[in-house]
Amino acid sequence: xxxxxxxAILALGSPQEKPDIRYQxxxxxxxxxxxxxQAGKKYLVVSLLDRELARRVAPGIQxxxxxxxxxxxxxxxxxxxxxxxxxxxxxxxxVTVAADFPVxxxxxxxxxxxxxxxxxxxxxxxxxxxxxxxxxxxAACQHAAVQAMREAIRMIARARADKKNRLRIRGRLxxxxxxxxxxxxxxxxxxxxxxxxxxxxxxxxxxxxxxxHGPLCAHQSIVIDIFPRHLEHxxxxxxxxxxxxxxxxxxxxxxxxxxxxxxxxxxAEIRAGVSTRSVHRLTTAVLERHGFKTGLLDxxxxxxxxxxxxxxxxxVHEAPSLSLRPGRLRAGHVVTVEPGxxxxxxxxxxxxxxxxxxxxGYRELSACADVFQx
Amino acid sequence: xxxxxxxAILALGSPQEKPDIRYQxxxxxxxxxxxxxQAGKKYLVVSLLDRELARRVAPGIQxxxxxxxxxxxxxxxxxxxxxxxxxxxxxxxxVTVAADFPVxxxxxxxxxxxxxxxxxxxxxxxxxxxxxxxxxxxAACQHAAVQAMREAIRMIARARADKKNRLRIRGRLxxxxxxxxxxxxxxxxxxxxxxxxxxxxxxxxxxxxxxxHGPLCAHQSIVIDIFPRHLEHxxxxxxxxxxxxxxxxxxxxxxxxxxxxxxxxxxAEIRAGVSTRSVHRLTTAVLERHGFKTGLLDxxxxxxxxxxxxxxxxxVHEAPSLSLRPGRLRAGHVVTVEPGxxxxxxxxxxxxxxxxxxxxGYRELSACADVFQx
Numbered sequence: 001x002x003x004x005x006x007x008a009i010l011a012l013g014s015p016q017e018k019p020d021i022r023y024q025x026x027x028x029x030x031x032x033x034x035x036x037x038q039a040g041k042k043y044l045v046v047s048l049l050d051r052e053l054a055r056r057v058a059p060g061i062q063x064x065x066x067x068x069x070x071x072x073x074x075x076x077x078x079x080x081x082x083x084x085x086x087x088x089x090x091x092x093x094x095v096t097v098a099a100d101f102p103v104x105x106x107x108x109x110x111x112x113x114x115x116x117x118x119x120x121x122x123x124x125x126x127x128x129x130x131x132x133x134x135x136x137x138x139a140a141c142q143h144a145a146v147q148a149m150r151e152a153i154r155m156i157a158r159a160r161a162d163k164k165n166r167l168r169i170r171g172r173l174x175x176x177x178x179x180x181x182x183x184x185x186x187x188x189x190x191x192x193x194x195x196x197x198x199x200x201x202x203x204x205x206x207x208x209x210x211x212x213h214g215p216l217c218a219h220q221s222i223v224i225d226i227f228p229r230h231l232e233h234x235x236x237x238x239x240x241x242x243x244x245x246x247x248x249x250x251x252x253x254x255x256x257x258x259x260x261x262x263x264x265x266x267x268a269e270i271r272a273g274v275s276t277r278s279v280h281r282l283t284t285a286v287l288e289r290h291g292f293k294t295g296l297l298d299x300x301x302x303x304x305x306x307x308x309x310x311x312x313x314x315x316v317h318e319a320p321s322l323s324l325r326p327g328r329l330r331a332g333h334v335v336t337v338e339p340g341x342x343x344x345x346x347x348x349x350x351x352x353x354x355x356x357x358x359x360x361g362y363r364e365l366s367a368c369a370d371v372f373q374x
Numbered sequence: 375x376x377x378x379x380x381x382a383i384l385a386l387g388s389p390q391e392k393p394d395i396r397y398q399x400x401x402x403x404x405x406x407x408x409x410x411x412q413a414g415k416k417y418l419v420v421s422l423l424d425r426e427l428a429r430r431v432a433p434g435i436q437x438x439x440x441x442x443x444x445x446x447x448x449x450x451x452x453x454x455x456x457x458x459x460x461x462x463x464x465x466x467x468x469v470t471v472a473a474d475f476p477v478x479x480x481x482x483x484x485x486x487x488x489x490x491x492x493x494x495x496x497x498x499x500x501x502x503x504x505x506x507x508x509x510x511x512x513a514a515c516q517h518a519a520v521q522a523m524r525e526a527i528r529m530i531a532r533a534r535a536d537k538k539n540r541l542r543i544r545g546r547l548x549x550x551x552x553x554x555x556x557x558x559x560x561x562x563x564x565x566x567x568x569x570x571x572x573x574x575x576x577x578x579x580x581x582x583x584x585x586x587h588g589p590l591c592a593h594q595s596i597v598i599d600i601f602p603r604h605l606e607h608x609x610x611x612x613x614x615x616x617x618x619x620x621x622x623x624x625x626x627x628x629x630x631x632x633x634x635x636x637x638x639x640x641x642a643e644i645r646a647g648v649s650t651r652s653v654h655r656l657t658t659a660v661l662e663r664h665g666f667k668t669g670l671l672d673x674x675x676x677x678x679x680x681x682x683x684x685x686x687x688x689x690v691h692e693a694p695s696l697s698l699r700p701g702r703l704r705a706g707h708v709v710t711v712e713p714g715x716x717x718x719x720x721x722x723x724x725x726x727x728x729x730x731x732x733x734x735g736y737r738e739l740s741a742c743a744d745v746f747q748x
Contacts (some may be wrong), residue, residue, distance in 0.1 A: 065675075099477070100476040102478075181565070185562060188555065191555070194402075196390070207424070207427040210427050305422055
């Protein structure tokens with residue numbers, strides 16, 4: 001992934017917010033820590049508050065608390081001070097940091113004479129290749145997503161349309177919020193959180209990141225995108241289905257079958273060694289062959305306006321990217337494959353599955369039936 | 375808060391992860407955006423994917439997509455390119471960024487001739503002073519936390535101890551995981567997520583950030599720390615209670631009453647104008663007066679090993695801090711008040727409420743009964 005990294009790696013932040021640190025340290029606390037890795041050895045500086053926890057759960061890592069380090073007076077009480085103290089302890093003068101390393105700490109370290117290299121790509125590219133344990137964790141989230149999807153689709157299937165085409169269950173309006181709540185409940189039964197779950201209908205489904213609000217309607221597409229995060233280990237799953245209660249318009253039907261065909265083509269292409277860009281180009285080509293254009297229509301971005309997929313793990317979006325960016329699939333990558341079409345006049349359609357890349361192809365992490373009309 | 379900021383402010387990142395951006399833009403998407411504010415005017419650069427959403431929900435902000443900007447060739451396709459394009463458009467050469475602004479973008483901007491000032495404190499100190507809408511949002515989360523706490527305490531109260539002092543309900547072991555699940559379920563009914571909820575018993579409760587695992591036991595303290603995040607608007611609440619099923623040891627009882635007294639003293643001190651440091655010092659003094667020391671015991675940090683409280687809003691920990699750091703309370707601050715004591719031999723005790731600072735004192739955001747023995 002781009003530039004050759006120096007031997008030593010430095011990360012700074014809360015394990016809860018920095019997947020690199022959580023990946024290495026194996027625990028998640030809200031307060032910031034310093035992580036350094038060199039020649040296969042791992043070091044953490046944590047506050048006194050978290051030291052016992054860190055000692056217990058991160059046995060392969062040498063744990064320091066700031067009071068054990070020699071910190072220059074000017075940097076006492078700062079995280080940069082912890083870093084300088086640890087780097088002195090380890091006799092390190094140059095470290096590689098991630099692109100999102102905080103600028104203030106970077107400036108302070110440089111002033112203190114530390115040479116910082118900024119990684120071009122991921123600081124820990126090994127995170128993209130999943131171990132068996134990681135695959136199992138993602139699969140567990142994916143399984144939770146499948147169960148939640150089934151519940152969501154059951155609700156929509158059970159509903160009846162009123163005269164204004166709004167869906168109702170036992171007379172009560174069925175809203176995005178209701179379905180989202182039901183999804184989150186199922187996810188919780190699997191120890192997952194469902195923050196950000198998308199249940200978007202009609203025109204709302206034409207903006208891929210809108211979560212959806214208000215009544216769901218018959219004859220329009222409803223995009224359901226469930227990306228559960230496990231409450232204990234923090235890994236993610238990602239699953240999208242698009243359903244219509246009633247009768248989709250001919251265009252919506254065409255959109256659905258184009259997306260379905262594009263996903264099938266992309267999946268058929270997936271295996272270790274394949275260029276990620278070629279998967280994305282193929283997906284785009286299939287959608288175009290079905291007659292769907294991408295670009296500005298009426299001044300708005302419409303068509304296939306996102307990438308074909310992304311890696312997933314301790315981040316919901318991580319390397320590799322199935323987009324125009326260069327890259328190559330490797331065995332052990334876990335990626336989403338999620339073509340979509342978005343037109344304000346017709347609504348949105350997206351179908352997404354999460355798969356493990358293997359030498360000869362891929363393995364679905366949890367199978368989910370694909371129904372369109374319910 | 376420290377250094378005088380220049381007129382123009384720059385933030386970069388995903389609104390989902392950067393509260394400063396979410397605060398200003400009012401929407402939450404996973405992909406990165408660029409935010410600039412100058413002379414009361416606000417600007418966003420968002421990808422084509424999110425442009426329509428941004429236009430709809432952020433009406434007071436001028437929205438750009440990257441194709442509308444003149445971006446130097448070397449920075450095409452980079453977020454730094456978006457920034458340089460926008461700054462040229464606005465004829466800005468110097469901007470203030472937050473301490474956690476990403477170093478790679480900072481380096482690229484500096485190379486492109488942009489002068490970056492790094493804020494000493496919060497980039498948007500105004501976020502610490504809550505509007506009525508924000509207070510209502512935090513109060514809604516706090517209300518959810520209270521309901522969830524009641525459910526958790528009911529479960530523990532209903533349990534019976536077996537011969538090994540493990541709690542059981544209808545014969546089944548009652549674990550941290552069970553109670554945590556029940557808490558999350560109640561939070562979900564209030565449209566909140568409960569990621570990170572702490573239900574920690576005995577020695578586990580002596581590490582303030584351990585979430586707790588396995589069977590809960592009688593006669594030991596159980597620390598329950600609930601910090602719900604609202605799934606729609608993203609604000610947080612924060613509430614902690616400590617309970618014992620059965621008979622606490624005399625020391626545990628003493629710890630409880632010391633923490634209770636320390637919290638009462640801290641709350642009595644809270645009002646606009648008071649030094650945050652003095653609140654923390656008072657809390658510490660009360661605990662010491664009750665005979666509880668803080669420091670290294672048997673090589674482990676024990677006693678009152680964290681701050682008295684923290685601001686809360688779009689971040690679960692934000693300004694102001696009730697700690698040894700200097701600062702002054704202002705009307706409109708929303709802070710937690712949460713003294714605690716932690717000894718590996720005896721367990722942990724923490725009591726936490728979240729209050730709105732007013733001119734004459736404080737307002738509790740949602741009252742929660744405080745019981746110790748259940």
